[in-house]
Amino acid sequence: MKKNPLKKKPRLNFIQKIVLQDLKNKKCNNIQTRFPPEPNGFLHIGHAKSMHLNFGIAKKYNGICNLRFDDTNPKKENSQYIDIIKSNIKWLGFKWKKIYFTSQKFEKIYQYALILIKKNLAYVDQLSKDDIKKYRGTLQQPGKNSPFRNQTIEENLILFEKMKSGHFSEGSACLRAKIDMKSPFIIMRDPVLYRIMFVKHHQTKKKWCIYPLYDFSHCISDALEGVTHSLCTLEFQENRKLYNWILENIESINKPMQYEYSRLNLEYSILSKRKLSVLVQKKIVSGWDDPRMPTISGLKKRGFTPNSIQDFCRRIGFTKKEHYIELDLLENCIRNDLNKNTPRTMAIINPLKLIISNMSEDYKENIFIPYHPKESSMGINRITLSKEIYIDQSDFSENSIPGYKRLVLGKTVKLRYSFVIKAIEIKKDKNKKIDTVICIYKKNKLQNKEKVEKFNGIIHWISKEDIFPAKFFLYDRIFNVKFPELKKDFLNYINNKSLIIKNGFINKNILKNKNFNTYQFEREGYFFLNENKINSKKLIFNRIVSLKKKWKK
Template sequence: MSLTDNPIPANFIRHIIGDDLKSNKHSSKVATRFPPEPNGYLHIGHAKSICLNFGLAAENNGTCNLRFDDTNPEKESIEYMESIERDVKWLGFDWDGLFHASDYFEQLYQYAEQLIKQGQAYVDSLSPEEIRVNRGTLTEPGKESPDRHRPIEENLDLFRRMRAGEFADGQYVLRAKIDMASPNINMRDPVIYRIRRVHHHRTADAWCIYPMYDYTHCISDALEGITHSICTLEFEDHRPLYDWVLEQLKTPCHPQQIEFARLQLEYTIVSKRKLNQLVMEKHVNGWDDPRMPTIAGLKRAGVTPKAIREFCERIGVTKQNSWIEMSVLEYCIREDLNENSPRAMAVMNPLRLVIDNYPDGKTEQLVIGNHPQKPELGNRDVPFSKVILIEQDDFAEIPPPKFKRLVNGGEVRLRGAYVIQCNEVLKDDNGNIVELRCTYDPDTLGKNPEGRKVKGVIHWVSEQHALPAEIRLYDRLFTVPNPDNEANFLDVLNPDSLQILSDCRVETSLGKATTDSRYQFERTGYFCLDSKDSVDGKLVFNRTVTLRDSWEKD
C-alpha cells in the first residue's frame, strides 16, 4: 500500500471501521476492494472511490483488491481493463490482489445450484417485460410468476440445460425466490442469471449464461475475504439482497456493505453512457480528451495525482448527496501547480517588437529564476536579442483605464530583462499593427530606472530563438452547472471549450519539456506538453487551468 503519509480525513466510514477494530468484529484485518466495470474509462467520481477504498486499507494496515466486475461482456474490453489499471497506479495506489468476477464463474454457478436445491431459486420463462410488469410498484405488491413453484429437480435440470446452451437467449432466466410482496422491490425475486451468447474477453465462449451484478458482487466480496464493501448510495436499497444471498449460502465471510454519497461535480457528467456518446459522436477527441472528466483526460490535461487526491480529501465522505463546485477541483489543481511548477514564457498571439538601440547580431543569455518563491528550483538561460515577440494584447494604442502594459510613448519592463519604451507603431495597408519600434535602457537589467517607477511587466521571447508551438486552451465542457438536468445534455456543450492557437512561440527551455512536466506560462495559466500529439519535434501544450477562476460568480 502507499500514501500512508496522506491519510483521508475523518468520516463516518472511518468511525465504523474504528469501532469494528475495537470490537474485533472481523477475524481478519481490514480488507476493501475497488470493483469497476471494464466498460469505459474511469472518471473523477471513481477517483473518490479509489482514494477512499485504498486509503482506508492503507491507514489501517489492511489490504485493498482491484476486482473487475466483468459480467456484461457485450460492453467490456481489454482496452478498458488496461486503462483502469493504469489510472489506479497513476493515482498512486497499488492493489494487493488483482481479481475478476469471471475468476469465480464456476463457483457462482455452483452457488446458484445450491440455491435451487434449497428451494430458494427457480428458472422462469417470463419475458423481461413480463417480469417488470409483475414486479409491482412502490405501493402495490408484485405478482408471482407461474414458474415460481416449479419443482426443484425441474429447476435444476433446466438450469443445467441453460448452461449447456440448449435454449435461446432470453428464453429462461434464473430468479432468486425471496418475497414478491416485499416493500423493497429489489427483493421481489430478482433475476440472478440470464442466457446471453456473447464472447467474453477472458473466458471466450466457455459460458452462455452470465450472473447478474447483485448476485455476483456479494459472493465475490465473500470469496476474497472483504471486511467492508464500500459503495455509493444508489446501492443502499440493494443491501438487503446483498445480505440475503450471503445468508442463504452461509459463506464463511460476510462483508459489511457501507454506502456513501457519490461525487457530483458541477459542469460535468459522469454517466458512462453519456461519456461514451461524447466519444463515439466525436464531440470530444477520445476518452482522454483534456475536457473529459476521466482520469485519463485529467492526466493529459496536466492535472497531477496529488491534486486529485487532495480534492478527494477536501470534499470528504458523507451520506448526503450534494453538488461540488468545479472551482473546488480547480483550486486544488492551481494550489498544487503554483507550488511546484517552474515558470516559462510563451507568446500566444505574437506581435513583433524591434529594439532599435540594441546592437545588431548580439544575443545575451539572461539568467531567470524558475520559481519566484522557490530558489531551489534553480534558474534557466533565456536568450535575448534585438527582435522580440510580445503578446498582441500587451500593447494598446488607445489604452483602457488602468492599463499597465505597453503604450505608444510609454515604458514597460520585460520579464527578467530590461525596461523598454515604445516610440513608433507600424501598420499594414489594412491598418493592422504589425510591428513596434522601441528602445531599451541598458542600465535597467533587474532594476528600475533611477528616479521613476515602471509598474507594468510583460513576457516575451526572442524572435530568433523562440520555438514554434501549438497551444490548446481547454475550458469547461458544459455551459451550465448541471448538464444532466437538461432535456439533451448535448445542447449545453460549451462551443468555446477548446481554442487552438497554432502560431505561438515559446522560450527555448521548453524544447526540453517532457509529458511529465508542468509549467506556469507567465501571466497566462498552467500548461503541460501534450502526451499524444507532441511528436517529431512538434510542441503541443495543453492548458490545465487558468491562473484565476474565469467562471467566478458575481
Template sequence: MSTPESIPATNFIRQIISKDLAENKHREVITRFPPEPNGFLHIGHAKSICLNFGVAAENNGLCNLRFDDTNPEKESIEYVRAIEKDVHWLGFEWAELRHSSDYFEALYNYAVELIEKGLAYVDSLNADQIREYRGTLTKPGKESPDRNRSIEENLDLFARMRAGEFADGQYLLRAKIDMASSNINMRDPALYRIRRVHHQRTGDEWCIYPMYDYTHCISDAIEGITHSLCTLEFADHRPLYDWVLDNITIDCHPRQIEFARLELKYTIVSKRKLNQLVVDGHVSGWDDPRMPTIAGLRRAGFTPSAIRDFCERIGVTKKDSSIEMGVLENCIREDLNNTSARVMAVLDPLKVVIENYPDDLVEHLEASNHPQIEAMGKRIVPFAKEVYIDQDDFADVPPPKYKRLIAGGEVRLRGAYVIKCHEVIKNAEGKVVELRCTYDANTLGKNPEGRKVKGVIHWVSAAHALNAEVRLYDRLFKVPNPGAEDNFCDALNPDSLQVIAAAKVEASLAGAELGSRFQFERVGYFCLDTEDSLAGKLVFNRTVTLRDTWV
C-alpha cells in the same frame, strides 16, 4: 501494499471500521475497488479509489482491485488496461488483482445451491412481462406462473441453460424471495440470464452470465472483504446483498456501507453519457483533457497529489451534494504553483523591433525557474534585437488604468530591459503588426533611481523562440448541471477548446519531457501533451488558468 500518504480526516466510515476493530469483529481490514471494465474511470471513481485504498492502508490492511466483468457486451481489455494504469497513476497498489469471472464456476454452484433450497427458480417470462409482474412502488407484484416449478425441473432447466440449449432471453434464473416486498429489489430479482457474447477473459466458455447484485456480494465474500464500500444508490440493494450471503454456504459475510457519490458541477460522470461524447465526436476520446476521466485529467496536466487532495477536501458523507468545479481547479492550482517551473510563452505574437539594440548581439539572461523556490534553479533566456510580445500587451487606444505598452509609453520586459514604443506599424486592415521601440541599457532587471515603470510583460526572443501549438481547454459544459438538461449535449460549452497554432515559447522548452508541467508566466498552467507532441512538434494543453475566471 504501497500507498501514498493516508487521508487523515475522520468520517463515518472510518468510525465504523474503528469500532469494528475495537470490538474484535475483524483482525484486519480488507476492502476492494470493483470497477466495471466498460469505460474509463472518472473523477467519481477517484473518490472511491482513495477511500477504499485509504482506509485499508490506515489500518495496515489490504485492498484488492477487482473487475466486475459480468456484462461482456460492453467490456474490453482496453478498459481493463486503462483502469489498471489509472489506479497506479493515482499512487495506489492493490493487494491482489481479481476478476468476477474468476468465480464463474463458484457462482454457478451457489446458484444451484439456492435452487436446491427452493430459493431460486427458472422463469420463462420475457422482459416486458417481468416488468408487468413486478408491480410498482405502491402496488405489490404478482408471482410468475413458473415460480412453483419443482426443484428437479429447475435444476434440469438451469443445467440446460448453461449447456446452451436455449435462445438468448428464453429463460432466466430468479431468486424466490417476496413479490409483495416494499423493496422492489427483493421481488424475485434475476440472478442469471442467457447471453451468447464472447467474454474478453473466458471466451465462449459461458453462455449464461450472473447479474451484478448476485455476483458482487459473493465475490466480496470469497475474497474475505470486511467492509464493502458502495455509493448511495446501492443502499436499497443491501437487503439483497445480505439475503444472498445468508442463504448460501459461505463463511464470510462482509458489511456493506454506502456513501454519497461525487457529483461535480459543470460536468457529468455517467459512463453512458461520457461514451456518447466520445462516439458522437464531441471530444477526441476518453482522454480528452476536457473529460472528467482520470486519463483526461492526467493528459490535461493534473497531478495525482492534486486529485487525492481534492478527494480529501470534499470528504465522505451520507448525503448527496454537488461540488463546485472551482474546488478541483483550486487543488491543481495550489499544487502546480509550488511544483511547476516558470517559463515565458507568447500565444498571440506581436513583433517588437528594438531599434537601438545592436544587430548582432545576443545576451543570455539568467532567469529564476520559480520566484519563491531557489532549489528549482535558474535557466538561460536569450535576448536579441527582435522579440515577440502578446498582442494583448499593447493597446493603440488603451482602456483606463492600462499598465502595459502603449504608443509613446514604457514597459518592462520581464527579467530584461525597459523599452519604449516610438512607432506603430499596421497592415492594410488596420491591425497592428509590428512595434518599433528603443531600450534603456541601464535598466536590466532594475528601475534606476527616480524612475518608475509599473508595467511588466512577458516576451520571447524572435530568433530563438520555438513554434508551439497551444490548446486552451475550458469547462466542457456551460451550465452547472448538464445532466438535468433534456439533451445534455445542448449544454456543451462552444468555447471549451481554442487551438492556437502559431504560439511562440522560449528556447528552454526544447528538451521538455512529455507530460511535464509549466506555468506560462501571466497566462496559466500548461502541460506538454503526451500524445501529439511528437516528431519535434510541441503541443501544450492548458491545465487551468491562473485564477478562477468563472467566479
C-alpha cells in the same frame, strides 16, 4: 518534545469510525476491502475517490485491498479496459494485494444459484423483459407474481440447465430470486439473478452463455474473497437488503458488511460511464483519454499529477450527504501542487511583433532568471533581450481603455525583468490588422540613475533570438452548465470553446533541461508538454489550468 496543543488530530470519517469500532469489538481481526471496477470503460475521478477510500482504509488499519474486475457483462467489456484500469491505479500510487476476476468464480456462483433453486428460493422465468417490468409494479403499487413462479424445484432445475446449455434464446428466459412481489422495496420483488448472453467473454471465452447479474455475483465474490467491509456509493443502499438476503440464504460462512457513502458529483462534469461513452462515440472528444474528459487517463494526459488528485480526494471527504463539489476545488489542488514543483518561464500564445527602434541591430543582453523563486535546485533560465521581440496580442491596444494596464499607443509599459518601453507607432497588414508595434526603450534608474516615468503595467515577452515554435491546446470545461448530469439532453450544453488551439512561441532554452515536462508560463497558466506529439519543428503544450479562476458563471 512537547506536543503542540493547537495541533488537532485529523478527524475520522464515518466509515473509519465503523472500521475502528469493528476492530475494537473484535467483529473482525483483519480489515479487507476491495476495489471492484467493471472493465467497460476508463476510470474517472469518481473512481479515484473510491480508490482513495478502499486502499486508504486498508493501509490505515494494516489490512489489505484487492483489485477485482466485475466482469459479468461481456457485451460491454474488453481486455483493453483491464490494462488501462491497472495502469491508472498504479499511476495514482495505489497497490493491490491480489487481482481477482468475478469470472474466475462463475462455477461457484452457478452452484450457489442451484442451492437457491433447491431451496425453492429461485425460479426460471420466461416472461419478456417488458412484462417483468410491468409485473414488478411501482413505488405506489405492489408487484404481482409471474405465472412461472410456482414451477416445481425439479422443473426449475431442468429449465436452468437448459439456459446453461444454450437451449433458450437471449431474453427468452432468466433466473429470478423468489422473495416477495409485494415488498415495499422494489429491489426485493423477485430480482433477476442470471440472464442469457451469447457473447464471447474476454476471460472465459465461450464456456458460458449465462451470466450472473452484479447484485448476485458481487456479494458472493465479497464473501469468497474474505472482504470484511464492502464499501459502495449510496445508489446501492437499497441493494444492501438483497446483498444480505443472498448471503443468508446461500449460507455463506463469511458475511461482509456493506456500507454506503455519497458518490462524487462534480460541477460542469459528467461522471456516468454510459454518458461519457456517448461523448466518445459521437466524437465530441477524441477518446476516453481526451484531456477534457474527467477520466484518470484524460487528467493525466492534460497534466494533472497523482498528488493533486489524492489531495482532492482528501479534501472532499466521505459522508452520506449527496452534494456537488466545485470544479474550482479540483483546479486549486493542481495549482497548489504545480506551484511548488514547476519552473517558471515566458511563452507567447498569440504573438505580436514588437520592434525597439532606438536599439541597435546587434544589441543582445543576457538576463538570468531563476526557474523558481524558492527552489534553486531547478536552475537558472537565460533570456535574451534584442531589438525584435514578441509580446501577446492582448497586451497591446491601439486606443486607451479604462482599466487597461498594458501597452497602449503613446504610453509606457515595463517588459518583465527588463526595460520600460513606449509605443510610438504601429504598422498594419493589408487586412488592416496590426502587424508590428514600434517602440522606444527608456533605460531604467539602476543603469543611469535617471528618473523613470510611471509605466502602465508589466507584460511578458520573448526575444526573436530565443523563440521556438509551439502549439498550445487551451483546454476548458467541457460543459457550460453546472449540472449537466441532471439534463436529459446533456449534449445540448457542450461548451464549444472547451478546446482552442493557438500557434505561438516558447523560449528555446527550456528545451535544454530534460527534467521538466510541466511549466508555469507566466501570466498564462500551467502547461504540460505533450510528449506524444514532440517533433523537431514544433512542440505541443496542453494547458492544465489557468493561474487564476477565470470561468464566468
